[in-house]
Structures are given as C-alpha cells and as structure tokens.
Amino acid sequence: MCCARSRGRFVAAVASTAAAVTIEKDGGAFRISKSALTLTAKVDGITADEFQRIAAEAKANCPISKLFNTTITLDAKLEA
16 A cells, blocks of 8 residues: 555555465574565545455565565455
C-alpha cells in the first residue's frame, strides 16, 4: 500500500502486515525459501478490486522482495 499512499489517492485508516518466512538449510548455511505475506487493511473510498490491484502492484515492485530469490505470496484482505 506504500505506492498508493505516496500517490495520495488512498490512505489506510488501519493496516496490518505480517510475514511468515520459511528458512531451509542450503549447503552449510541457511536461506529464506518462502515468504508468505498477509495484509489486512481498512481503506475508505476504495473498491475491493482496486485494493487487490494496488496490493499486487506493491508486492511486484517492492525493493526488499526483489532482493530475495524466493517464492513470495500475498494474501490481501480489505476490511469493511
């Protein structure tokens, strides 16, 4: 949602994000093999479709996510 916020179109009244990561042994070290993100937000004036589009765009363009060579999933929920 940071991308939408920076454009000033929507502001989340409440937003909660969690990440559950899977760490696996990789040779003599460890690596993050999966990151499952959960976003729950209340955003006035946004449709469910637009919320999903913005959340997917934020996930795709996140500079931190691009650092990891891993599977990243996003479960984005819009609260009424």
